[in-house]
Amino acid sequence: MSAYGIDKRHHTLTVLVENKPGVLARVAGLFARRGYNIFSLAVAPSDDARFSRITIVVDVESAPLDQIVKQLDKLIPVVSITELAPSAARERELLLVTVEVSPETRGQVIQLVGVFEGKIIDVGHDRLTVMLAGSPTKVDDFEDLIRSYGIVELQRTGRVALPMLERSDDRSNLSAKVLGFANHTEKAG
């Protein structure tokens, strides 16, 4: 399986931070100095210009998730943290890839892109650049299949995620845990 596959070790944290210089360095520095592993990381301004959203996929084998979340929350510019378990998140990722094509393979690549609902965004004499957005597994699968044609360059954005929506009235089964602003009082167990 590709390194990008859904893995129970990987939890997604979406972290709302103040949009100020150096905040990403504070977050990354915290992970580095406490020995937490970052699997992927995506940053962009949020819908409110005062805040940015950092989506971090963490490896919970490197440290207990509880510790990672609480240490993150201690950073002053961190406003709130939403934790998404792998099964409770709608995750998407964008891939850009430039792939080699010959007159024989060009058609196969275009067909593969069509099957995966990707888009060809640039065309050269012997290369194509393809864009594909989808769930991390879908992007993994595409990457596996396109590899045999010869990858010139490939970039993935890292995941972004939102909580899965409730389908029943059962509110006790919340899929996301929101920290920050709230009272952190909690009990073991």
Next chain:
Amino acid sequence: MDPREMTGAQALIKSLEMQRVEVMFGLPGGAILPVYDPIIDSSIRHILVRHEQGAGHMAQGYAQVTGRPGVAIVTSGPGATNIVTPLADAYMDSTPLVVITGQVATSSIGSDAFQESDTTGITMGITKHNWLVTDANDIPRVVAEAFHVATTGRPGPVLIDMPKDIAQASMEWYWPEPSDLDLPGYHPVTRGDPELVREAAEMMLAAERPVIYAGGGILKARASEGLRELSERTGIPVVTTLMARGCFPDSHPLCLGMPGMHGNYTAVTAMQRSDLLIALGSRFDDRVTGRVDAFAPEAKVIHVDIDPAEHHKVRRADVAIVGDCRLVIDELLMALDSLGLPHSDATRVGSGGTPSDAAPGAPAVPGSSAASFPRDRVDLWRAKLGEWQIRFPLVYAQTDAPGELKPQFVLETLRDATPDDTIVASGVGQHQMFASQWWKFDYPNTWINSGGLGTMGFAVPASIGAKVGRPDKMVWAVDGDGCFQMTAQELVTASSERIPVKIALLNNAYLGMVRQWQEMFYEERYSEVYLSPDLPDYVGWAESMGCIGIRVESPEEVGPAIDKANSIDDRPVVIDFRTDASEKVYPMVAAGASNDEIIVDPSLMRGDN
């Protein structure tokens, strides 16, 4: 000119005045020059140090005795890097500090300018937060935010990096309202969850071998009185960690003293055998727990801490309460009321006897309505602790042989010759452990040391800061010869500022703690630990720095030298005690060993057999 118009530098100093800063410790330089000009006209006393590390440790000493944030001010580059150690120290020990550093002009940042360093980057991991000011109009707000962050929640050091051009720029003065602070991600929780508090109170009443594990958070929260009431009402004994010495009186019959690597046998073993640890503002530091998986194996854990990240970090808590220790203890007392626990039982606890005096199986307290409260069983527990205290006391033997002045004898004599509320600052090493073991701390905030970071050289500057903060109290630094050589130059600061601290230098001519480990764990192969008793000449050095210097070589000289030092109040005093290098700190739990493997003084084991 509009009186509200001023420079950034003036705004900075005025903001510090608005925060009621009385004193700051610092040393000027190029990038901070503009800020030093308005200091001349300020009500704030500036103490000129001889090295920026001294400024930081002085601010720490000041903060630890007053409970107010310590303020230090230094220049960019080397000034900033020299204060990195005190910042890391204060971060480990949760000491509120506000450090102001100069920075090169904003237009030069990133150009490797003269005395430029990435100060906010360097200190990111060792401050609670830091700010690089990029607009003079932000200064009052940033200062207000800095003091708020440093002093609330879990206290800690903060840093404000002030570029030279921002200090020179003009701004229009204002003072922010609390609502103007821009800290949307900072909301410390101070009150405990009532349900968890009630559950904790029930566990306290049900326990048979409970121990209160009091940490530095008790002092930070000013919770000493509440702690005493909690202990006396429940009869639960208290251990006080290295960071908490004095938060509960050593002379109290329920006080077991210090736990940990060099804690006394009873404190260490009480935790090991306990069925309930009530951790109040303590953090299960490795020096307390020893090997974690063998630590207090039968104990359930109640953990009260204002920092939720401390919960379950080292030891899983059965009940974890986020909150300020003082407020949570008050809530616990109310919960105990509602559970029917009677008020203080003076006949048992206030009798002045040791816990072993309490007769096992004594009749229940008359009028007690707490039928479920196993007072008898706690009495049995206390009787057991009393037996251990008698069997495994702290010991040493002062002989008449020349060259065998024992450090413990010096400390006992010093303790008995000074007022009970004397403030003691220490460095790091054997002398620190001896001081913590042999002093009797009966008052909060009278013991200042570098607990978490273990910074050698802490004592001299920290004692100076403490004396500045509490000029009414006698302040002694207990220092080692290795430590003293790291920061002794600050005695020049003390002499010139007329800050009469006293230094008890336990001079055994070795890096003593390292020597002890090499003796015990490296087959007496002593590698790079020998200093020298005479080089430097400590008495001559002290006198050259404007202090009185006294040399003591034998036990009979100890008392008179201390009396002489205590009579001097116009300058610092250094006593060079030539102590026995072979003396080791016992008890000891070796690094990585279980607390069950505590090594007591060999003489006790011989006495047993």
